[in-house]
Amino acid sequence: MSKRLTRVYRVVAAFLTAASLVACTTTGAASHFRHARLERHTAIPQTPDEIFVALRNAALDNDAARAAELASQLPNYPIPSYVEYFQIRPQMFDSQGKALVDAPDDVIRAFLSKYRGRAIADRLRNDWLLVLGKRHDWKTFDAQYAKFVLNDDTQVKCYALMSRASRGEQVGVLARDLLVHPRYFGEGCVDMINMLAQMKQLTPDDVWFQIRQAYESNYVTLGKQIADALGDQRPDDALLDMAANRPTQLLARGIQDTDASRQLALLAITRMARNSPALASASLGEISAYLSPQERQAGWGEIGYQAALELDPQALDWYRRSGDVRLSFPAQQWKVRAALRAGDWTAVRSAIEQLAPELRGDSVWIYWYGRALSATGQPEAARKQFERISNQYNFYGQLALEALGGKITIPPRTTVTPAEVDAMRNVPGFLRAEKLYALNLRLEGNREWNWELRRMDDSQLLAAAEYAKSIELYDRAVNTADRTRTEQDFTLRYLMPFRSAMERNAAAVDLDPAWAYGLIRQESRFIINASSTVGASGLMQLMPGTARLVARKIGIDYNPSAIHDINTNLLLGTNYLSMIYNQFDGSAVLASAGYNAGPRRPLNWRATLTRPVEGAIFAETIPFNETRIYVENVLSNTTYYAALISGKPQSLKARLGTVFPQ
Known part of the structure; x- marks a missing residue:
């Protein structure tokens, strides 16, 4: 690195000391968590309902001793499955929410057998899969994963790919497709990245992409955990912290002709862009000769993304320099938005065509792709895009309908009989949900309610929505009516109480x-x-x-x-x-x-x-x-x-x- 370039960064580093980026730490969150636990325990519960709510809070805190004590005071509570679940769960996770490998398997198996088919059993199976995955007990994991109904936990999906990899399957492509939202990675996905990197199913470039994606979203601790997958090539924490918190200082050290040095410089650019896209742009221009073409493109993509979030008119120009390099999902979507802001429909079309397949199928990008095609002289192709979503009852479906010359109207109403509504009064999950709602435990109540909706046809959904309205569970009425596919009742979807x-x-x-x-x-x-x-x-x-x-x-x-x-x-x-x-x-x-x-x-x-x-x-x-x-x-x-x-x-x-x- 030239002396002149080194001096530039030392001057900039000194100038921006006061504005340097601050890394995410867990200290404040942990302190708040402990404080919340103390507050929960100040009031002494008296009634069975108060004891039950206290039990639930102890379970959320993973306080096994207190949960056991409170559960012993509820021998005949109306929803015994939850009393048992809240007693078992804190035996599966520590105070920081990490899975315990010595969780009581026999107790868990007995619970799953006793409450087979219920929402609470699927919830416990989700918890146990996290334990089994951390334990690498793939035989038991696979047996339980096959029974996991909701399958909506990213960590569990990461462990499922690890299980397949342990049997010799190539899952690297599936892993890359899964690892798009760092906030959901947790222990499971970090473990998977490490395993697949060791097996050469993820390359060092893949690992660095995940590190950068985590830092891009300010998940600094997660990024450092992912860096362990680099093995002997992992930079020490001091250098990672410098790239994250003092990027100008990191660049002032110079760039060596090694992958780690270049990737650290790119990470520093990523973090610098969060604070000042203009400074990051100038910095990337200074060091571009030391980076590979793909690394330079990745840097411009990061700068374009952060500039787009600031609604900076230069964002699209920076994005253009990123070419077709791999970007995070948010960065890909903001490339389209930067082009929309600039009114450049050719760039809108190009950016949408570069989106990951999982994104291109979203109604938002189908609509804007249709608009881009229309604006660039392809009305028939645009019409086909609008027709794909014009029957959807949402923001983009409505806009697509209007683009086709239609207006927003209310679809014909399907009514249900009093007998159909009355049949909903004895649905077991609804009864449990009502009890939980009465305690203002909406998370658990919604889980029970939604579990019962899974296999309902449209008529049953409308009957359930009408029942919810009759007992003034208006949010459930709206959400339930929202699920219908061909039969509609917009007086339920768009309730007007009060x-x-x-x-x-x-x-x-x-x-x-x-x-x-x-x-x-x-x-x-x-x-x-x-x-x-x-x-x-x-x-x-x-x-x-x-x-x-x-x-x-x-x-x-x-x-x-x-x-x-x-x-x-x-x-x-x-x-x-x-x-x-x-x-x-x-x-x-x-x-x-x-x-x-x-x-x-x-x-x-x-x-x-x-x-x-x-x-x-x-x-x-x-x-x-x-x-x-x-x-x-x-x-x-x-x-x-x-x-x-x-x-x-x-x-x-x-x-x-x-x-x-x-």
């Missing part, structure tokens, strides 16, 4: 009730006492500070304990939505985004515009995944609610409108 209160509050602030309903359906699914992890509450999921602010603005006394009161929540929520709508000059896209992410963020996103863009493109390029999905779902919901309320065809595209620069 209608008089809603229409009264919406009318008072001249707010479209369809929009308010569309928002509530997305926010809380009509769960009155819904509470989010960040403190939002009630039907319209108001934050405490927002509720106080709105109450003060409209001149009412506000008691925080009233946030779950239907009338109070609707009063404050509709007023807040109206305020945001007026702030954004009547843009439903900006206002919906502001309701979810706070008003300042949509203002910032709008400020990056250099030209007017259609609302669908603005929504598609919202850089927060949660907010992007939220806006699309809210406005899709709103369009159906408007069709139900008015009885007239609607246009989602018209609601999306155009977003103009500030």
Whole structure:
């Protein structure tokens, strides 16, 4: 490395010391976890229900001694399978959630036999598969994996590939296809990467890609664990930490002519791009001569991705320099979005054609591919793309239908008989779910409810949804009706409970009730006492500070304990939505985004515009995944609610409108 280049990085490193990246650590999370455990144990449970909830919390904390003590106090509890499960589970995992290889197999087998066919048995089998996989007991693992119904755990899937590899199968391609979401890797997938690397089924380049993918998403500890698969070629932790936290300092050391040195430099570029794509671009330009063509392309892809998340207009130019190099799933999709933002339909088409097959089949990319084909002079090919999804009742299906010249209408309603509804009252899983919902244990309740829906036909699903509505489990009514394929009842899919209160509050602030309903359906699914992890509450999921602010603005006394009161929540929520709508000059896209992410963020996103863009493109390029999905779902919901309320065809595209620069 030249002296001049070394000096450049030393100067930059000194200049950016205060802005250096911070690695993820587990210390804060562990401290919070311990604090949460202490809080759970401060209240002494008295009633059987309180003891049961305390038992469940002990099981989540993997506190086997306390779970056993609490379970002994519930000899005749109405859902004994859960009492037993919550006693067994903490014997399978340690306090950090890692599987214990000495879990009690005989106890587990007895439970699975006793509760065969139930949701809770499948849940325990999922847990046991993690133990068996860590133990590398492939004979038992394979026997149990064949019985695992949901098969929705990435770690378990990684262990399943390890089992196949242990029998001599080549599973490297399947592993690469599976390893796309680092947040779900856990012990199982790290173990698989190590095993397949040792067997030469994953190359060092594959391992480095996974390290970079983890660091790209800020899973630094995971990245270091994956690095163990490099064996003798693994850089020491000091160098990995330097690349992650002090990338300019790492580059200032110079680049040696070794794979590890070049890959560390690329990792440093990846991390630098999270903080400053422009600096990463300048840095990659300086070191490009030391990298292979593929490594340079990977670096430009990382820079393009981080720039796209910042809505930087240079993002597409950086992406272009990445060619067709392998990128993470998020980076691939943001390449399309960067092209959409730039209005370059040729680049949109090219980027979609480069997507992984698993992504290209998503309705989002089918729709935008159709748009790209239409914009580049291929109307018949575009029509075929739109026809693929125009019968889907979602945001992109609606847009595709409109692209074909249609309007959004409500499909014919299929009704069910009272006898069909009444038959749902004695479904065992529903009865268990109702008990769990009464204790506000929605995770467990949803598992029981959804388990019973697996084999239902459309008529049965509608009967189950109608039953849920009759007992005011409105979220289950909506979610259950959403599952039907050919028979529909949109009065269940798009319920309108509390209608008089809603229409009264919406009318008072001249707010479209369809929009308010569309928002509530997305926010809380009509769960009155819904509470989010960040403190939002009630039907319209108001934050405490927002509720106080709105109450003060409209001149009412506000008691925080009233946030779950239907009338109070609707009063404050509709007023807040109206305020945001007026702030954004009547843009439903900006206002919906502001309701979810706070008003300042949509203002910032709008400020990056250099030209007017259609609302669908603005929504598609919202850089927060949660907010992007939220806006699309809210406005899709709103369009159906408007069709139900008015009885007239609607246009989602018209609601999306155009977003103009500030």
